[in-house]
Amino acid sequence: MAMPVIAAEKAIIILDASGSMWAQVDGKARITIARETLATVLKGVPDDLELGFMAYGHREKGNCDDIEMMVEPAAGTAAAILKAADGITPKGKTPLSAAVRMAADDLKFTEEKATVILITDGLETCNVDPCALGNDLESQGVDFTVDVVGFGLTEEEGKQVACLADNTGGQYFSAQDGDSLVKALAQTVAETAKPAPAPEPKPAPVEDEFNLIPTATLSEGGPDIVDDKVDLVWEIYKAKADGTQGEYVTTSYGSTYKVNLDPGEYLISAGEGSAKATMPVTIKAGKVSKPHFVINGAILKVHPRPSEGADVDKDATVTIAWPNDETTFYGEITTVVPAGEVTLNVSIGAAKVSETFTATAGDTIDKDVIVGSGIGSFQSEYVEGQAVDDDIFLEVFEAKKALDGSRKSVTNGYGGNQTFDLPQGDYVVDYTLDGTKGEVPFSIKTGERTDVTLVLDxxxxxxxxxxxxxxxxxxxxxxxxxxxxxxxxxxxxxxxxxxxxxxxxxxxxxxxxxxxxxxxxxxxxxxx
CATH class of the missing domain: 2.60.40.1120 (Carboxypeptidase-like, regulatory domain)
Structure with missing residues (x-):
């Protein structure tokens, strides 16, 4: 499959070489399919594309530090990458997040544009949150992107790694066989090689003075919003002749805002999410426009806590929903919601709580949300005192069985030492490590930690x-x-x-x- 010969970029391909890559697809090991896919795709790589190759889990079992840069990024590395891939023997864990972090650092992602292409057939097994990593890399990077190819992952498993791509502006591809893996990898490499679009020119200043100084308020007749209250999002588009939205101009953040624009007709919005006001604004030469926006919203502050008196959980998921829209935040938040019915859903791990209330324009709503969760901590041991350091899979079920004898799954994860946030109640944890399986009952109380030792014998x-x-x-x-x-x-x-x-x-x-x-x-x- 030939790739277009276009402007060069810089990227690293990360290949999952954990033990699960020996699994068969149509009678052929996944690692064999991956090698064949690389051989096909790399034939069409542009000569000036600086491409590197990294693998994890290929040298020893149970080691989250088993990550190796096998080919440093450079032009003309296709042959070296194929040779390195042919020498891999899958056997270990899946430290995909640490590998992406290492690749980003190698590419100097805080200084230069960079892309990482991750091919994985499993989920993170080394106690790192790939979603949080994506957010962190996006916030620090100059123009950093992670594309993820999920090889053999189920739809639900794919969602757990797709966020690494979503949070960095990349793409997630699902591949279930050799043909779809070739197609997915070829597309990621082609996208990497595309030149970046030229930046749009900034509006010229008018005699070193601002000609647009807007203000905003939550309700009609209310005080102006200032920076110590909440940040607003300002979006500016040119207006078409019929008054509808035209060419994008700029976006800025902050409750107070000043900018210089070329004379003309614009559509400007102020607010956050669905709580915003949009109005036409005319900019005239030598004049200062001071439009006033009434957002018709309320300030909402949420402090998610696992139990009464506990500290705020910075990893809590806070989803705010209103008719026809919703948005998700993490940890303690301050935001603006539209006036009317609002539903607040807060979760800490598997523990969840929901509340619906009416927001009145101009109000500040301050909520301490008690989710009602405790911590289940699980230590796996081959025999008493001998810790498991392998990819043991734990799945937590409600203890109560349905009429057909099944139990409801609550959460799961990989690793010999794991913790889960759970609502109060009775549970059973199932463990699977290769040919070893078993289950252990336990209970969770709100605000307490329950330690469970799984002795596999x-x-x-x-x-x-x-x-x-x-x-x-x-x-x-x-x-x-x-x-x-x-x-x-x-x-x-x-x-x-x-x-x-x-x-x-x-x-x-x-x-x-x-x-x-x-x-x-x-x-x-x-x-x-």
Whole structure:
């Protein structure tokens, strides 16, 4: 697939090389598909595109620092990137956020325009919030973008990493097979190579004086809004001959605002979100225009707390909704809402609270919102005192079962040491690590921390085979129909799994080999 030969940019491709990249798609490992995709797409890369290559999770298991810059960004690196990708053996965790941060720093994203292209088949497993990282990089970067390609992710999983692209002005692509992966990666590389649009010229000043000095108020006859109250968003467009919105001119922030504009007809709005007023304004040569905007809104201050007397939770999600629109903030906020019915939804982790009220124009509404949450802290151990440092998956369910025996899922995550914010109640946490599964009940009280230790009673088994042979671990006992339970499977030449202590049968190379797994120990087996 040939790429257009256009202006050069600078980018780094990050490839997920965690253990899950051995999963099969149409009989072929994901890592193999990824290598083939790189070979196809890099054929059309412009000669002057400065492209680098990074991978994570390819050197050791359970290490969140296993991130390596394999090819530094430079022109003409296609061959070097392909060679580096061919030498990768997936095996570890998924520190995708730390990898993006490292790539951004390498590209000097606070000084120059830069792009990171992330290809991942899994979610973050190293206790870093990719959404918050995106916001942080966007706020510091000169012109920084992350494009994310979710390879084999479900729609719900995709949403959990798409925010990394959304928050930096990038794009998220879903790829479920080799063809769609080629298409997605080719598009991200093509977008990276496009030249940036020329900046629009700034309006010329009029004799070093401002010719537009607008003011705004929340309600008719109310006092002007000043900067110590709340910031406003000012948007200016040229007006067409019929009075409708025309060419974009500028956007500015702050309750007090002054600017120089060329003489002409404009449409100007002041406010925030749906709480704003728009009016036509005429700028005349040598004259100062002082339009007054009545926003018809109220100031809303929200202080989200997990419990009475607790500190404000800076990571709380605050969604404000009104008819036909809504907006989302994080932590403690001060904003402007339109007069009328407003619904406030606040969540801390899985704990949520909702309230609907009427906002009156000109009012200041100050709310302490008590979400009613506690903390569940989970420590996973192979045996007592021996911590799990691998990609163990935890999922929290409500303890109560439905009529069909199912439970409602509340939240989930990866890692041996995790914490979740949960509403008060009774729960069950399910854990899965390779072929090891189990569940533990626990309870949460508002404003309290509950520590839960998950003792897996398990050991690690490492298999070595002559080639990429199929390996399956089965239970030693057969059921009444003569079948054995399958606990895990993988492919050689090196395959590692975690199993509860006990007896098993290994099926590989057309043979069945007995296996006993001791708890808290590593067992190494060579299959010949």
């Amino acid at each position: 398990a050991g690690v088994v490492a298999f070595t085979t002559p080639g990429d042979d199929y390996i399956e671990v089965l239970g030693a006992k057969k059921d009444i129909k003569g079948n054995r339970e399958s606990f895990d499977y993988g492919y050689g030449p090196a395959f590692e799994t975690t199993l509860k202590a006990g007896d098993y049968v290994i099926k590989s190379l057309d043979k069945e080999t007995p296996l006993t797994v001791p708890a808290g120990e590593r067992t190494e087996i060579t299959l010949k």
